[in-house]
Amino acid sequence: xxxxxxxxxxxxxxxxxxxxAARKFFVSQPAVTRQIQALEEYYDVLLFERTGGKxxxxxxxxxxxxxMKAILEDHERAKEALSNxxxxxxxxxxxxxxxxxxxxxxxxxxxxxxxxxxxxxxTIRVANTQEILESLAxxxxxxxxxxxxxxxxxxxxxxxxxxxxxLICPVEHExxxxxxxxxxxxxxxxxxxxxxxxxxxxxxxxxxxxxxxLDRIVTSxxxxxxxxxxxxxxxxxxxxFLSKMTVIRELELNLVKEVKVKDFEIKRELWxxxxxxRFRRQGVDRLLEFFRTHNGL
Numbered sequence: 532x533x534x535x536x537x538x539x540x541x542x543x544x545x546x547x548x549x550x551x552a553a554r555k556f557f558v559s560q561p562a563v564t565r566q567i568q569a570l571e572e573y574y575d576v577l578l579f580e581r582t583g584g585k586x587x588x589x590x591x592x593x594x595x596x597x598x599m600k601a602i603l604e605d606h607e608r609a610k611e612a613l614s615n616x617x618x619x620x621x622x623x624x625x626x627x628x629x630x631x632x633x634x635x636x637x638x639x640x641x642x643x644x645x646x647x648x649x650x651x652x653x654t655i656r657v658a659n660t661q662e663i664l665e666s667l668a669x670x671x672x673x674x675x676x677x678x679x680x681x682x683x684x685x686x687x688x689x690x691x692x693x694x695x696x697x698l699i700c701p702v703e704h705e706x707x708x709x710x711x712x713x714x715x716x717x718x719x720x721x722x723x724x725x726x727x728x729x730x731x732x733x734x735x736x737x738x739x740x741x742x743x744x745l746d747r748i749v750t751s752x753x754x755x756x757x758x759x760x761x762x763x764x765x766x767x768x769x770x771x772f773l774s775k776m777t778v779i780r781e782l783e784l785n786l787v788k789e790v791k792v793k794d795f796e797i798k799r800e801l802w803x804x805x806x807x808x809r810f811r812r813q814g815v816d817r818l819l820e821f822f823r824t825h826n827g828l
């Protein structure tokens with residue numbers, strides 16, 4: 532056995548395909564198959580089986596995977612530590628962020644970070660909350676910035692910033708010049724939502740449900756892009772709740788209007804999450820400290 536065997540096994544698990552693992556490792560499919568068979572012989576268990584023509588990981592394979600992943604991660608951290616010792620330190624850190632943070636807050640934060648830290652290579656992945664948490668669980672990202680509380684005891688989670696969700700409407704809308712509206716008036720307008728799985732949507736739905744109006748809200752459409760939602764509101768296709776940091780420019784240019792809702796505010800905390808590690812890489816610690824001291828809001 533060798534590290535290549537571990538890498539191929541993990542790639543097959545993560546991609547659900549021997550052919551895809553072979554492509555990513557730049558080897559032939561038989562080479563991957565041989566490495567998997569060698570692991571099965573060594574551990575005397577079946578790691579994968581084919582059901583209905585599809586490759587499926589066995590219970591033994593599920594049990595082995597986190598150990599193989601941890602070995603590979605410890606190996607990478609060991610290489611990084613020795614490179615640092617030899618004065619050739621150039622860390623790689625992958626940051627995951629939910630869509631709103633990734634599109635509007637993270638660029639400002641990282642621009643500031645890169646001015647202070649030049650010997651750290653960053654990779655960014657932006658996706659919705661569910662996908663980012665899955666990436667964190669699979670150890671394909673080092674840390675995550677997330678909208679909405681994370682209820683997962685297997686992760687280290689801490690608050691790193693505050694945000695407010697506001698209601699916006701078209702500039703020609705009847706609400707545009709009102710000082711405020713009532714919560715019941717929301718049921719008379721069409722709501723433009725973020726996609727299912729979005730942290731922003733879950734927070735808004737929970738707040739409206741507490742007020743007893745969620746079931747009466749009329750849905751105009753669902754859009755998986757904050758920028759597209761702003762365009763839809765500008766075009767008069769409905770109203771929407773969005774993070775205030777995402778609409779600062781549009782409010783200043785009078786492209787949309789903020790609408791106050793009487794006795795109703797949606798405040799949220801933005802969270803930083805990472806998986807516990809026996810030997811956390813120095814680059815992750817440096818970025819973590821930066822996020823703790825520079826929230827950008």
